[in-house]
Amino acid sequence: MKVRLIIMLKQGVLDPQGKAINHALHNLSFQEVQGVRVGRVIDLEVQETSPDQAKARAAEMAKQLLANGVIEDFEIEVMA
Amino acid sequence: MKVRLIIMLKQGVLDPQGKAINHALHNLSFQEVQGVRVGRVIDLEVQETSPDQAKARAAEMAKQLLANGVIEDFEIEVMA
Amino acid sequence: MKVRLIIMLKQGVLDPQGKAINHALHNLSFQEVQGVRVGRVIDLEVQETSPDQAKARAAEMAKQLLANGVIEDFEIEVMA
Amino acid sequence: MKVRLIIMLKQGVLDPQGKAINHALHNLSFQEVQGVRVGRVIDLEVQETSPDQAKARAAEMAKQLLANGVIEDFEIEVMA
Numbered sequence: 001m002k003v004r005l006i007i008m009l010k011q012g013v014l015d016p017q018g019k020a021i022n023h024a025l026h027n028l029s030f031q032e033v034q035g036v037r038v039g040r041v042i043d044l045e046v047q048e049t050s051p052d053q054a055k056a057r058a059a060e061m062a063k064q065l066l067a068n069g070v071i072e073d074f075e076i077e078v079m080a
Numbered sequence: 081m082k083v084r085l086i087i088m089l090k091q092g093v094l095d096p097q098g099k100a101i102n103h104a105l106h107n108l109s110f111q112e113v114q115g116v117r118v119g120r121v122i123d124l125e126v127q128e129t130s131p132d133q134a135k136a137r138a139a140e141m142a143k144q145l146l147a148n149g150v151i152e153d154f155e156i157e158v159m160a
Numbered sequence: 161m162k163v164r165l166i167i168m169l170k171q172g173v174l175d176p177q178g179k180a181i182n183h184a185l186h187n188l189s190f191q192e193v194q195g196v197r198v199g200r201v202i203d204l205e206v207q208e209t210s211p212d213q214a215k216a217r218a219a220e221m222a223k224q225l226l227a228n229g230v231i232e233d234f235e236i237e238v239m240a
Numbered sequence: 241m242k243v244r245l246i247i248m249l250k251q252g253v254l255d256p257q258g259k260a261i262n263h264a265l266h267n268l269s270f271q272e273v274q275g276v277r278v279g280r281v282i283d284l285e286v287q288e289t290s291p292d293q294a295k296a297r298a299a300e301m302a303k304q305l306l307a308n309g310v311i312e313d314f315e316i317e318v319m320a
Contacts, residue, residue, distance in 0.1 A: 006121055008123070008159065009119065013228070013230070013231070014228045014229075014230060015106055015228070016225055016226050016227055016228050017257070018122075019133075019225060019264070020226065020260050020261045020263075020264040020265075021122065021145075021146065021223070021260045021265040022226055022264075023263060023264030023268065024145055024259070024260040024261070024263030024264045024267070025141055025145065025260075027097070027263040027266065027267050028141075028144060028145060028263065028269065030137065030140075030141055030201060031125055032126045032128050032137065033124055033141075034125045034126065034127055035124075036122060036123065036124055036126035037121075037122075037123045038120065038121065038122055039118070039120070039121040039123070040118065040120065040121065041086055041115075041118065041119040041120065042098075042101065042116060042118055042119075042120050043088070043114070043116065043117040043118075043119070044113055044115070045114045045115035045116070046112045046113055046114065047112045047114055048112050048131045049237055057110065057112065060110075061105055061108075061110055061113075064108055065101075065104055065105065065108060065176055065179060065180055066101065066121070066176050066180065066184070068173070068174045068175070068176050068177055069174075070173070071173070073264075075268070078317070092310065093310070094308045094309075094310060095308070095309070096305055096306050096308050097177070099184070099305060100181045100184040100185075100305055100306065101178055103183060103184030103187040103188065103305070104179070104180040104181070104182075104183030104184045104186075104187070105180075106187065107183040107184070107186065107187050108183065108275055116243055126203070144257050145259060145260055145263070146222045146254070146260065147256055148254040148255070148256050149254075150253070150254060151253070151311055164265065166281055167267075168281065168283070174270075178282075181282065181305075184305055185305065187280070188305060188307045189302055190297065190301055192286045192287045192288050192297065193284055193286055193301075194285045194286065194287055195283070195284070195285035196282060196283065196284055196285075197282075197283045198281065198282055199280070199281040199282075199283070200278065200279070200280065200281065200290075200320065201246055201248065201278065201279040201281050202258075202261065202276060202277075202278055202279075203248070203276065203277045203278075203279070204270045204273055204275070204276055205274045205275035205276070206273055206274065207274055208272050211246065213287055217270065217272065220270075221265055221270055221273075224268055225261075225264055225268060226261065235268070236281065
């Protein structure tokens with residue numbers, strides 16, 4: 001089973017990498033872009049048959065190791 | 081409209097950050113993890129009404145600026 | 161002239177990527193490792209002859225665009 | 241002893257993040273910038289008294305886990 005973890009800076013936290021990309025896209029005439037936020041994806045291949053269990057375990061991994069709860073939020077998608 | 085770009089190293093390309101996370105998760109007793117791949121997420125807020133058009137433009141952005149086609153693949157999701 | 165910008169999370173801010181690498185290194189028997197912090201490097205090639213001026217401008221770039229002053233610190237090295 | 245590992249994409253490898261920053265800096269009137277390359281820093285706190293030994297071990301860590309030798313180069317600095 002593949003589980004995808006998406007880790008983004010929390011809404012209030014400044015995101016300089018996103019800002020740089022926003023500028024660069026405008027510069028290349030992608031004027032429709034109004035905001036950019038950058039984050040990390042972590043794709044996990046897990047030996048697990050229950051999607052709910054896979055999700056709960058991935059949340060555990062995020063909390064214990066992969067995300068910084070003070071400045072980051074995470075989402076989990078079970079992919080297959 | 082929000083468009084999400086997921087950029088991952090191509091299948092054959094070694095991913096040392098993923099490998100480090102895999103080791104660390106085993107160390108923390110997440111033994112079910114069998115593989116980890118790390119990538120970047122870029123969330124774009126775009127002024128655009130057609131999902132198809134938004135997708136096509138995001139693919140253009142990825143090709144021109146955001147992804148390195150030699151070593152990276154990308155996926156696009158229209159989110160809302 | 162080449163200018164290197166090193167951007168790290170501030171001392172108090174948790175660094176989950178560093179933590180993952182620390183675990184992984186222990187797992188590979190690099191027991192001497194006692195702490196790991198991960199950051200970003202941005203190498204700038206600038207048309208500028210004064211090192212002091214190059215440094216001042218790079219600090220401006222960091223403040224305006226490249227670093228998040230709330231959670232990140234930066235250092236600047238003029239390289240050549 | 242603190243050891244700093246700097247990991248950059250090899251010279252020939254395209255660097256889309258660097259390109260985005262380059263564009264953004266021009267947009268903000270930092271016209272002196274002529275090229276930008278982005279990399280990762282990994283600061284290691286190690287229990288080790290010999291700088292040479294610390295350096296050799298860090299090179300080992302880079303090769304085994306932290307850098308992708310196919311697309312990335314690394315430098316090591318012993319900091320204190």
